Amino acid sequence: MFSQLLRRHITPTLQRRATSIEQRRTTCICAxxxxxxxxxxxxxxxxxxxxxxxxxxxxxxxVRLLAAPINPADINTIQGKYPVKPPLPAIAGNEGVGEVLRTGGSVQKFKRGQRVVVVENGLGTWRTHANFTEQQLLCIPHEMDLASAATLVVNPPTAYRMLKDFVPLAQGDCIIQNGANSAVGQIVHQLCKAWGLKSIGIVRNRPNLEELKTYLKLLGASEVITEEELAQKDVATKLCKLPSPRLALNCVGGKNASDMAKLLAAKGVMVTYGGMSRKPVMIPTPALIFKSISFCGFWVTHWMREHKGKPERDKMFAELIEFFNKGKLKGAKHEMVPLKEYKTAVAATLNVKGMVGKKYILEMKC
Known part of the structure; x- marks a missing residue:
């Protein structure tokens, strides 16, 4: 009789413990x-x-991460050369797209199966699974292709904000940019087309130059010239069919930036967001004295932090996502690489030197 009572009370307890252990085994994920x-x-x-x-x-x-790009900032962060310095050991990667697996008890915005992108820098996206807070994620439509979603948070906002925040541009106005075949540059040309702006792109000379010019014009560029053409004295005459640019976007620096500044209209603005040449921006004195040209910088990470939870950020992402879904925007040329082949992808990224115009995206297949 006693043994029956003992089994009656102990067996359910053991079963609950076994169930609890099994739950822990199934819910703990090895990423x-x-x-x-x-x-x-x-x-x-x-x-x-x-x-x-x-x-x-x-x-x-x-979140189960699906894909994450390899950006120059990711490389610089690993090298210790970027202003964002995660505590070590750290997981690499600053942006990516994933799918919600489970949510905590107080989470309101997200549910299982939704697609999300990581909108906060330095959280480590080069992995298969991770826990994020609600504020670190943004829900996106399932219809958005994987590559565009994976690269939504850095390059498109950089292009969007530089076109919106420094000069009040109206339809028909013109902008000029170097690094026109970069991921940001390609988005700039497409946004200009969507907003009725003219755009001049500057690229390095290369064997497939005419093919690149045709591609950028299909994206929306009004004109594409080489760095050598930009440096010629008669460049303004060659571009006379277009209005003088009111905004210049610089990611190269050095003489290239100085030559661009000479083409700016009076009271124009040059925004520097990169320095691929690793040479300083040399400001032409006449541009300051006679044309009142302004020079400033932009860092999208700083903007995103300052506007965390603010309507401006939500509005920007809503418009960018709508443009992608309607085909007004498409991501840069890319190549998907399995996570385990990261060394090949990283080496290729370091070797492109601004000439290939292709982004490598890690695909998180286990």
């Missing part, structure tokens, strides 16, 4: 992650490791 324990060249310091991911906390969302 593959690209981690670095010291700063240095990516090929030397990155390691593909396995990390256990726990159940999401009350305000967290468990």
């Amino acid at each position: 593959q992650s690209l981690q670095y324990c010291e700063n240095g060249e990516p090929a030397d310091v990155l390691q593909l490791v396995e990390l256990d991911i726990s159940e999401p906390k009350m305000n967290e969302v468990l």
Whole structure:
């Protein structure tokens, strides 16, 4: 009789414990992650490791990452040359797209199966799974293609904000930019086309120059010239069919930026957002004295932090997503690379030197 009572009380307890253990086994996820324990060249310091991911906390969302791009800022962060310096050991990657697996008890915005992008810098997206807070994610439509979604948070906002925030541009106005075949440059040309703006693109000379010019004009560029053509004294005459640019976007620096500044209209603005030549921006004195040209910089990471939770950020993403869905925007040329082949992708990114115009995107297939 006693043994029957004992079994009646103990057996359910043991069953509950067994169920609890089994739940922990099934809910704990082993994620593959690209981690670095010291700063240095990516090929030397990155390691593909396995990390256990726990159940999401009350305000967290468990996400299965699907794809994440390799941006120059990601490389610089790993090298320790970027202003954002995550505590080590760190997981690489600053943007990416994923799918919601589970949510914490207090999460209101997200539910299982939704597509999301990571909108906060330095969280580590080169991995298969991670927990994020609600504020670190943005829901996107399933219809958005994987590559465009993976690259939504850095390049499109950079192009969007530089066109919106520095000069009040009206339809028919003209802008000029170097690095026109870069991921940002391609978005700039497309946004100009969507908003009725003229755009001049500057690129490096190369064997397939005419093919590149044709491609950029299909995106929306009004004219495409080489750095050598920009430096010629009669360049303004060659561009006379277009209004003098009111805005210049610079990601190169050096003489290239100085030559661009000479073409700006009076009271024009040059915005610098990169320095691929690693040479300083040399400001022509006449541009300051006689034309009142202004020079300033832009860093999208800083803008995103300042506008976290603000309507301007939500409005921007809503418009960008709508443009992608309607075909007014398309992402830069890209190549999807399996996560385990990261060394090949990183090496290719370091070797492109601004000439290939192709972005490498890590695909998080286990």
